[in-house]
Amino acid sequence: MQSCIIVDDEEQCRTALAALLAQWCPDVVIAAQTGSLSSAMAAIRRHSPDIVFLDIELSGASGFDLLEALHEPDFGVIFTTGHNEYAVRAFRHAALDYLLKPIQPPELIQAVQRSSERGESSAAALRQLQRQLLSDTPQRLALPTSQGFTFVAIPDILRCEAEDNYTRFHFHSAESLIASRNIGEYDKTLTEHNFMRVHKSHLVNLDCVRHYIKGRGGSLILSDGSTVDVSVRKRDEFLRRFMS
Numbered sequence: 001m002q003s004c005i006i007v008d009d010e011e012q013c014r015t016a017l018a019a020l021l022a023q024w025c026p027d028v029v030i031a032a033q034t035g036s037l038s039s040a041m042a043a044i045r046r047h048s049p050d051i052v053f054l055d056i057e058l059s060g061a062s063g064f065d066l067l068e069a070l071h072e073p074d075f076g077v078i079f080t081t082g083h084n085e086y087a088v089r090a091f092r093h094a095a096l097d098y099l100l101k102p103i104q105p106p107e108l109i110q111a112v113q114r115s116s117e118r119g120e121s122s123a124a125a126l127r128q129l130q131r132q133l134l135s136d137t138p139q140r141l142a143l144p145t146s147q148g149f150t151f152v153a154i155p156d157i158l159r160c161e162a163e164d165n166y167t168r169f170h171f172h173s174a175e176s177l178i179a180s181r182n183i184g185e186y187d188k189t190l191t192e193h194n195f196m197r198v199h200k201s202h203l204v205n206l207d208c209v210r211h212y213i214k215g216r217g218g219s220l221i222l223s224d225g226s227t228v229d230v231s232v233r234k235r236d237e238f239l240r241r242f243m244s
Contacts, residue, residue, distance in 0.1 A: 003048075005047060051112070052076070080101060
């Protein structure tokens with residue numbers, strides 16, 4: 001059994017999530033439901049939950065304000081929000097999961113399963129998330145893997161390659177790592193760090209592009225000698241960015 005706290009300033013959202021948990025995750029016990037930052041802090045101290053379902057936008061505050069105020073958290077955070085904004089994209093890789101409202105049962109079940117499987121890795125990831133919150137420009141990603149999380153420096157990433165619903169990260173060191181999320185989830189986050197989705201299957205670090213080979217869409221040769229195709233749809237956008 002796992003205990004949880006639901007933090008959301010909209011009562012109907014708390015009620016809807018509680019109903020989903022009762023139906024689809026019977027091993028999760030709801031210790032408290034709160035709608036404000038202060039009541040959430042009190043509930044966490046009182047109940048010591050395994051999971052906190054945390055809305056991003058609270059009345060007069062942010063879910064991130066709650067995380068900044070905590071010390072040595074030992075629970076997993078599952079973000080819940082109706083807004084797919086940059087801040088959420090940047091930090092979701094260090095949390096257990098991120099659920100976009102309206103929450104779908106399969107996604108909820110998977111998020112709860114991650115909590116039961118990862119234990120200490122989840123708490124460590126949350127502490128990393130706190131450190132990222134205090135940085136103006138986060139330079140690391142926490143990549144979810146089958147064993148937990150692996151923290152990588154963004155400048156060390158050469159390119160990302162889609163493998164079905166997973167993403168293979170290729171690094172300057174010639175090593176690679178498979179993250180258990182699809183490539184689309186890293187697209188907008190890494191775009192802020194001079195990466196570009198040049199093909200539906202390829203996200204590249206533009207600082208590592210050495211040559212562009214002409215063709216219908218063309219292809220790129222990267223600093224490690226690897227070749228990546230550019231889609232016809234992305235060719236003009238790439239050339240504008242590459243030549244600027």
